[in-house]
Every structure is written in C-alpha cells, then in structure tokens.
Amino acid sequence: MNRKEILSKKKRIVIKVGTTTITYEETGNINLDKLEKFVRILINLRNQGREVIVVSSGAVGVGRMALGLDHRPETEAEKQACAAVGQGRLMMIYEKLFNEYSQLTAQVLLTKESITNTECRKNACQTFDELLRMQVVPIVNENDAISVDELAYGNFGDNDTLAANVAELVGADLLILMSDIEGMYTADPKNNPNARFIHTVAEIDEDLERMAGGSSSDFGTGGMATKVNAAKIVTGAGADMIIANGDSIYTINDIMAGKKVGTLFLSKQHGEEMENELAPERAQFRRQVKRLKKLEESAEGEV
Numbered sequence: 001m002n003r004k005e006i007l008s009k010k011k012r013i014v015i016k017v018g019t020t021t022i023t024y025e026e027t028g029n030i031n032l033d034k035l036e037k038f039v040r041i042l043i044n045l046r047n048q049g050r051e052v053i054v055v056s057s058g059a060v061g062v063g064r065m066a067l068g069l070d071h072r073p074e075t076e077a078e079k080q081a082c083a084a085v086g087q088g089r090l091m092m093i094y095e096k097l098f099n100e101y102s103q104l105t106a107q108v109l110l111t112k113e114s115i116t117n118t119e120c121r122k123n124a125c126q127t128f129d130e131l132l133r134m135q136v137v138p139i140v141n142e143n144d145a146i147s148v149d150e151l152a153y154g155n156f157g158d159n160d161t162l163a164a165n166v167a168e169l170v171g172a173d174l175l176i177l178m179s180d181i182e183g184m185y186t187a188d189p190k191n192n193p194n195a196r197f198i199h200t201v202a203e204i205d206e207d208l209e210r211m212a213g214g215s216s217s218d219f220g221t222g223g224m225a226t227k228v229n230a231a232k233i234v235t236g237a238g239a240d241m242i243i244a245n246g247d248s249i250y251t252i253n254d255i256m257a258g259k260k261v262g263t264l265f266l267s268k269q270h271g272e273e274m275e276n277e278l279a280p281e282r283a284q285f286r287r288q289v290k291r292l293k294k295l296e297e298s299a300e301g302e303v
Contacts, residue, residue: 004258016163021246062086109143164230178246183263200277
C-alpha cells in the first residue's frame with residue numbers, strides 16, 4: 001500500500017489550521033482570502049462524501065488585535081479576555097463563509113475535562129457524532145475564556161494537542177496539521193545544511209523524538225515537539241497524521257490527492273506496511289552540482 005492508496009480511503013478528517021495559516025504575519029489580522037479558499041476546500045471534501053472537523057487557532061490573536069494589544073497576552077486573564085473577544089469574531093467569519101454554500105456549522109469549545117472525564121468525554125463524543133450525522137461542520141477550539149482545574153485535568157496547551165485529542169475522540173482516520181513549517185527534518189534546517197526532510201514516519205521512536213525541536217511565532221504557539229506528541233496520540237488511536245505548510249491552503253488538495261507533501265506519520269497498521277522515507281542528503285546534491293559545473297567549465301576551456 002502506498003501513500004495515495006492510504007489517503008484516498010479517508011472518510012473522517014480533522015484539519016487543524018494554525019494562527020499563522022489564517023492570519024497575516026505582519027498584522028495578526030485574519031486573512032479573509034485564504035480563509036475563504038479554506039472553506040471552499042472543506043465544502044469540496046464534503047461533496048466527495050467525507051466528514052470534516054475543523055480545529056481552528058486564531059481566537060486569541062483576533063481578540064488581541066481587536067483589543068489593540070501590540071504584544072502577546074502576558075497573563076492568563078489577558079489571554080482569556082482576548083479569547084472571549086476573538087472567539088465570537090472568528091466564528092462569525094466562519095459562519096458567513098460557510099453560509100455561501102448553505103453549509104451549517106457548529107462551534108464546539110472544549111476543555112481538557114471534556115477529554116479526560118468519562119462522562120464529559122461520552123457527551124462530547126455523542127455531540128460530534130450527532131453533528132456529523134446532521135451534516136454539520138464542527139469548528140473546534142479550546143475554551144480559553146473559562147478557568148479549569150488544571151491540577152485535576154490540565155489543559156491542552158496548544159491546538160496541535162487539542163486536534164490530536166479531537167481526532168482520537170471522534171475516531172477520525174486522518175489528522176492534517178496545517179502549520180508554518182513544511183514538515184519534519186532530521187535536524188533544524190536553519191542551523192544544519194545537511195538536515196534531511198522526512199517524508200514518511202513508520203514509527204515514532206526515541207531517535208525521532210530527539211530530532212523534534214521547539215519553536216513559536218509571535219502569534220502562534222507550538223513547535224515540532226508538540227506535533228510529534230500529537231502524532232503519538234493520533235497514531236496510537238489507529239489514525240494517520242500529516243504535518244504540512246499552510247502558506248498555500250491548496251496544499252490540502254495535494255495531500256488528499258496522495259502527493260508527497262508534508263510529513264506523513266503512519267498508524268501502527270500502515271507503519272507495518274511501509275517504511276520511513278527521507279529526502280536525499282542535500283550535500284549529495286551540492287557535490288553533484290559542483291562536479292557538473294567543473295565538467296562544464298573544463299569542456300568550455302577545451303573548446
């Protein structure tokens with residue numbers, strides 16, 4: 001079984017869009033053009049007979065800009081206030097865009113208790129199943145605007161982890177994390193020119209976890225370590241996960257077409273059928289280019 005065959009069979013898909021994917025980096029404001037394209041892609045997936053659940057970042061960033069803050073929230077109360085303002089604004093935009101296609105949406109705000117508490121988990125699962133049965137697109141975010149008992153339940157901390165928990169909760173067979181990175185490398189490509197891109201991960205082991213570093217932008221949170229932890233949750237639940245760059249929202253179409261885009265983390269079942277796949281070493285290509293250039297210069301000298 002190859003990548004295209006695996007992805008073509010996906011029926012229940014969770015797609016997480018990061019803050020940097022749906023906002024302008026310079027201002028933190030919503031990128032309406034990209035968000036509109038994203039909604040159109042989701043509608044098309046539904047037209048293909050697939051179920052889609054959106055985990056959307058951006059509420060805190062949207063609220064922050066609406067409140068005129070020029071810095072990331074520094075206190076929990078400030079973050080909660082930004083989330084309370086931004087959540088309504090973000091959902092209003094989603095509803096307006098989906099309404100153009102007569103598609104109903106539902107806002108689902110979760111806390112860690114929703115996942116870890118048995119009764120809450122059961123209710124959340126029933127809600128998602130019923131929404132999907134009714135042909136509604138759930139739009140999920142963590143309920144940052146309310147306080148939770150972190151000693152008893154903790155919090156998600158980032159939407160990568162939230163998306164992974166949602167995928168596990170609803171029994172999704174694919175999670176797509178749209179972020180500001182291409183995928184996973186064997187090392188930080190900014191610091192190591194010999195870093196190799198990882199196309200496919202058949203199994204998450206200690207070596208792979210050591211490769212994961214941490215990073216965050218001014219408007220978003222979550223680095224590679226959180227994404228690998230998310231992949232452990234998803235693959236452990238029997239689903240596959242892809243990390244891809246959200247610069248072009250049409251990357252989602254490429255993923256579903258089975259193109260070699262992003263890093264694919266395989267479930268245990270699919271991991272037994274496929275192997276890890278890495279891109280060739282960059283140094284190898286550089287040597288080849290230098291060798292060819294020398295041969296061309298030698299040939300020109302002889303002429």
